[in-house]
Amino acid sequence: MSTATIKEIARKANVSIATVSRALSNDAKVKHSTKVLIERVAKELDYKPNILARNFVKKQSNIVCLILPDIADEFFSDLIKSVDEASYAMGYFTMITSSHKLRSIEEAVHTFIANGLAGSIIALIPSLSPELERILKNTEIPIVLLGASSVVEKFDSVSIANYDGVAELIDYLIKVKGYRKIAHITGPMDNNDSLERFGSYKDTLEKNGIEFNRDYIGQGDFTQESGKRECIKLLKLTDRPQLIFASNDMMAIGCYQAIKEFGLRIPEDIGVVGFDNIFTSCFLSPSLTTVDVSIELMGRSAADIAIRRMRSELPEAKQKIKIPTKIVFRESC
């Protein structure tokens, strides 16, 4: 490895290392001719700054650290890619890590904050534990929360417009499709997305004059298995619902399995809708009506905030970005 250092450039260009440093970070007043000279020499030597040294002395890092939860969701690739692309475009690097069986999310965050590697953190935090909140609040580096409760006023956050998305979906089901008996399978009860979707489901039913029916609620955990399990319970009801709204597409897939095992047809006997628009959704038969979210936009927005915070380009007030959703009309209802 061993690229040239500013020392060698200084020697070759007959200037001091300070001048080289200034010229290369082009923020100081350096005579144009010397700047040009230094840049030429730097290019000749194929100079790449030692990021470690630079970050170390500046006591800051140009690494955006993306922290993901344990489960590997389908959309992580897109999220990572969009964060990295935006970061790179602004001159930053992307580090990623996730909590897993060996490490809690709290530990992951704490480590990255304390050891100086991360210049900012983007964390996909489905639910904010008190300990995590304490750690996060005790740090100087910018934190951007993805999908975390937007109620938490203390952090910048980027989240999905769950409420509006679900409201639009349920409205469509009732007003256009004529469904009245709509069941819902929720995600985990400490998950913000799940909670918001559930709240919107209830509110929208009521706004349409449909009474909320506790029997029509299944409690899942965003996994396919839980979707299937809760769907079976719903299918066994004497007053069976006409449609099941699963809080995400994975659980909707579970519903498909259950419904097929019961020998029922979608959407003739019972409709199904989901949320997320994962890649698989359009290949199910029948294809799944769901709510699309631009993960790419989410990642880009988060990186943008993180980096502008690092550069102190943002106003004091915490940013609260809501990523809009869009219904994808298909064949399952």
Next chain:
Amino acid sequence: MSTATIKEIARKANVSIATVSRALSNDAKVKHSTKVLIERVAKELDYKPNILARNFVKKQSNIVCLILPDIADEFFSDLIKSVDEASYAMGYFTMITSSHKLRSIEEAVHTFIANGLAGSIIALIPSLSPELERILKNTEIPIVLLGASSVVEKFDSVSIANYDGVAELIDYLIKVKGYRKIAHITGPMDNNDSLERFGSYKDTLEKNGIEFNRDYIGQGDFTQESGKRECIKLLKLTDRPQLIFASNDMMAIGCYQAIKEFGLRIPEDIGVVGFDNIFTSCFLSPSLTTVDVSIELMGRSAADIAIRRMRSELPEAKQKIKIPTKIVFRESC
């Protein structure tokens, strides 16, 4: 942020910073009692070493950098996760980046090598350009190639056992299922996986006494669209094949679309098989028979090699890991 430094620990423990450094990296001869004392103080102060400083002075990095190609494949999440998990378990961090419209893979690799951030590189390189090979060979840090031509003797590599996997698949199709007219849609012609699969397809046909038929070859590029396009060409043949072996599942999905548009049935009128076993495969109708590869094992193996190279724990000879495959029997043939 600002965790305690070794200086503060030294002061509190009444020893020199050198002793603290030694005690904490527990490789030098430090009296047991002082070591215990220092560790206690360190814990009290919630000390986390400044990784930037440490890496900087040691002129090495404990960051494993994973470099991905532009396209965001479905399996990236699993790959990233498994690399990170293995790295973390061995005390390393994971950085990821990908080539994209703003940056070629050559530039990405070069940057990470030169700026000192990466301690080793794991690169998913479908095809090795001469420039990339030059860059890679000119560096001191360990390089592990994923899926790159295993012919390249100069690098450690982890790749899929394409040849054996396809041989097993084609053998099954001929001997068990009785297919004879088997068409193939290839991936890009500079992609190693694609090439190996194609080679194995040809060889296995011949071993079974079936003459290779050039008309039965479509040249795709691993995208769904190319699969559809090439499938249409095959369906228009007067002597239509009985089955299409797509070089990956995405193209198999494209085949499904084409076949349905032609009003044909799978597998009654024509069979389809793929390679990869992506998540969606089992939800297609009919579900897709394909070849499964453990991405998780791939990532783990790559991280393992990268890190043991960093620690000089591996013999000179380049490691050549082949990840075994397994046929997933389903309904599409």
Next chain:
DNA sequence: ATGAAAGCGCTAACAA
């Protein structure tokens, strides 16, 4: 077994 001191590559006062 421990301490003193140099130095990694770079930036940022302070001088000139």
Next chain:
DNA sequence: TTGTTAGCGCTTTCAT
């Protein structure tokens, strides 16, 4: 506009 110098937190000789 440029040079000199101190120092970031840590590791690592070289002494003791």
